[in-house]
Amino acid sequence: MRKERERGIFMKIIKKVAIKQVISEKSKSVLQEKFNKHIMRLEQECQQLLFEQRKLQNKKSISKQELHDRFQQEIKNRKEKIKLAAFKIEQLEMLEIGSEIIESEVEALVEVKEGTHWNEIMEQTAIIIKDGVVVRIDN
Incomplete structure (x- = not known):
């Protein structure tokens, strides 16, 4: 160019x-709301994953242990993201x-x-x- x-x-x-x-004050509350909504969405995803896991456990073609492990890993990933968002909220509260x-x-x-x-x-x-x-x- x-x-x-x-x-x-x-x-x-x-x-x-x-x-x-x-x-x-305004941006602090907007960020806090954003983090809280993110946490709620992740918690809903965890509940949905548990529901899907229970639904699939009745199928005979899928290994129950493998199914359990895969779903637990996905739930664990979301719980880590929840912890991170909660940490960000704590940090935000300390910001002047x-x-x-x-x-x-x-x-x-x-x-x-x-x-x-x-x-x-x-x-x-x-x-x-x-x-x-x-x-x-x-x-």
Whole structure:
């Protein structure tokens, strides 16, 4: 992706940009609700897996031990995710209003041309959001 401009050649490269969220009362409660819904969904999946396991145990073509082991592994995986979400809720409760957390990461196009300082381009860039509004872009 090289192009000629008035003064030299330039390229556009893709760079990762961190999305950070400033914790407010509102965002704290939204995150807490999100984690609680995730836990409820995982608990429902565990119940559904137990139901499916009981349903399939009556079939003669499937080894009961193998069936039990497979379902227990799936349930165990979900219970680990429940523990992780509960831990995140605990951590969230300890966060002070105004602190920043990394929420996700996006990719951005960055223009590079002759004479550009590479270290400046490769510095960590972040977009800071508070209650759904961009409040700052750190370069």
